[in-house]
Amino acid sequence: MNATSEYSAKRKVTLVQAKADGAARRDATEAPGDRIVQACWSCQGPVAVGEPFCPSCKAVQPPGQADHFQRLGLPRGFEIDTAALEKSYFQMQRLLHPDRFATRTPKEKTLSQQQATSLNDAYETLKDPLARAAYLANLMGRDVLKEDGNGPVDPMILMEAMEMREALAEAETAEDVATVTKRAQGEIADCESELSDAFAADDLDQAAALITRLKYLRKLADDTRARRAELRGRG
Numbered sequence: 001m002n003a004t005s006e007y008s009a010k011r012k013v014t015l016v017q018a019k020a021d022g023a024a025r026r027d028a029t030e031a032p033g034d035r036i037v038q039a040c041w042s043c044q045g046p047v048a049v050g051e052p053f054c055p056s057c058k059a060v061q062p063p064g065q066a067d068h069f070q071r072l073g074l075p076r077g078f079e080i081d082t083a084a085l086e087k088s089y090f091q092m093q094r095l096l097h098p099d100r101f102a103t104r105t106p107k108e109k110t111l112s113q114q115q116a117t118s119l120n121d122a123y124e125t126l127k128d129p130l131a132r133a134a135y136l137a138n139l140m141g142r143d144v145l146k147e148d149g150n151g152p153v154d155p156m157i158l159m160e161a162m163e164m165r166e167a168l169a170e171a172e173t174a175e176d177v178a179t180v181t182k183r184a185q186g187e188i189a190d191c192e193s194e195l196s197d198a199f200a201a202d203d204l205d206q207a208a209a210l211i212t213r214l215k216y217l218r219k220l221a222d223d224t225r226a227r228r229a230e231l232r233g234r235g
């Protein structure tokens with residue numbers, strides 16, 4: 001089996017499911033994240049949203065409105081199977097490689113480039129816990145990236161950030177910086193684990209607060225790297 005047919009075989013299951021979902025949902029309210037089916041621009045056959053290729057005629061499809069999880073064939077949630085994410089991404093990237101479209105029509109070339117751009121965007125967002133959390137909160141109706149989207153910042157979060165920032169400012173040796181770095185990394189791991197619980201419980205208020213905390217911690221971790229370089233330059 002070549003890469004494309006192997007890919008199609010695996011995706012067929014998804015499409016059958018999508019058709020079943022579509023049929024079952026005709027009377028129901030459309031839940032976000034459910035797969036919907038649209039007609040292939042080339043053969044008019046059914047293509048599930050998020051599928052890069054038509055399962056009938058193999059024509060590359062427009063990226064459409066699929067969310068990042070649908071695009072990479074992953075269930076929507078903060079906890080993701082990173083091995084599945086990597087595998088799906090590199091497989092699709094290969095299938096969308098410009099070399100494969102060298103002899104295709106301009107329309108197909110353009111669509112494959114649009115698909116590749118959307119695929120990269122989805123991958124970059126989902127592989128990073130902070131970007132993934134913000135994106136997921138957004139999908140769930142909370143615009144955490146907007147100014148004031150999180151509401152007032154929890155004083156505890158501000159205190160923690162300030163305290164760690166002071167420790168970093170006072171760090172005079174590589175060891176001091178390493179201590180702050182280690183603490184920041186530990187807090188980041190804790191924060192990500194708490195984010196997972198918050199999303200699992202559909203607690204968007206808690207998730208939004210933790211996203212703010214994670215932003216501070218990530219910025220601090222970046223600053224510890226800068227501080228280490230600064231100390232090295234001085235010595």
Ligand SMILES: [Zn+2]
Binds near residue numbers: 055
């Ligand atoms: Zn088709």
